[in-house]
Amino acid sequence: MIALLARDLRLATRAGGGFGLGVAFFLILSALVPFGIGPDRAALAPVAPGILWIGALLACLLSLDRIFALDHEDGSLDLLATAPLPLEGAVAVKALAHWITTGLPLILAAPIFGVLLQLPPAAMPWLVLSLLLGTPSLSMLGAFGAAITVGLRRGGLLLSLLVLPLYIPTLIFGAEVTRRGAEGMAVQTPLVFLAGITLAVAALIPFAAAAALRINLR
């Protein structure tokens, strides 16, 4: 499993691996929003938590189809399926690799982009914490979508349609944590819900995604 994680991370950071693509997209989105609705603090600050979370979600979506599609094309997925490694473990590891290469840079960059969107300083720790708790579930759900669409040509669009609705609970509670943090309200309830969603997703999705992969490999 560690071998698979190390390989996926190495592939992501080599030429053509797409590392940093998500952060660049997130940056452009955060820079565009003030142009769209004006740099006025009173207009930007209320929408900043939602925009930041939607930005993170879309940036995550960009690289989802790579989770399994490339391995399917070059035959690695067939070979992984016959390897001693359980397919559920392979799914979990590949989702983890996706989170490290996409989710983690987003979390680190988010406070900087928060400044672009006039997010109050008090909300910064909550933004980071909510992303830290929420983005693993984005990668996991994405791995499930990628497993369902793995054999399809141009599966990326279908993948987005399948996965985005599944992101709604994470988005609601993640943005709510940040919004409440900005207004100095208690954040415990949405935070607990967010963590609960991520834990449930991490526990169930590997089995669902591995079952989808097995069917797609037939």
Place this chain on the structure above:
Amino acid sequence: MTLLAVEDLAVSRGGMRAVEGVHFSLDAGQALILRGPNGVGKTTLLRTIAGLQPPVAGRITIPDDAVAYAAHADGLKPALTVAENLRFWARVFGGQGIAAALSAMDLQALAERPAAALSAGQKRRLGLARLLVTGRPLWVLDEPTVSLDAASVARFAGVIRDHLGQGGAALIATHIDLGLSEARVLDLTPFRARPGRTAQPSGFNEAFA
């Protein structure tokens, strides 16, 4: 020791039965070459034996974790070097002997080259070297000699022979002569499924035949 026993096996591709009633067994030290025209179901049969799809009928008996499968796609990452590709599969399968595998397929000189810079034949040789690092006894090979030159085919036949000598076994679908005189040959043509019969539910269809 029997590494593979297949009894009355039927496999299907896209919901249609490909071959049915297939029956053979493979002991340690034996090789079996599958022949048959395009589309008869060689690849489907091999994928079923490798465990990538379930059989429609019949039984496959294999010891746990015995199969190393190699098909048309070699499972190589173009951004990784030859040695890195091989090391990854060795770690996944818990095998070893990367240096021996590289020299067996004459790849030492290319070890540090990215797989993207290999020719088709060299990629194939790397894909076949992967079999050696898996440490698994039963090789299931689908057209292993595609894009290999004559010298490489002879070299690979030698690798298979060594593998058989070490108590391994090989099931090979191929159209060319590998030069493995000791291998048995099974022609799949007589096992071709009768047309018009769908895979499932076969009992239902038989009732209306």
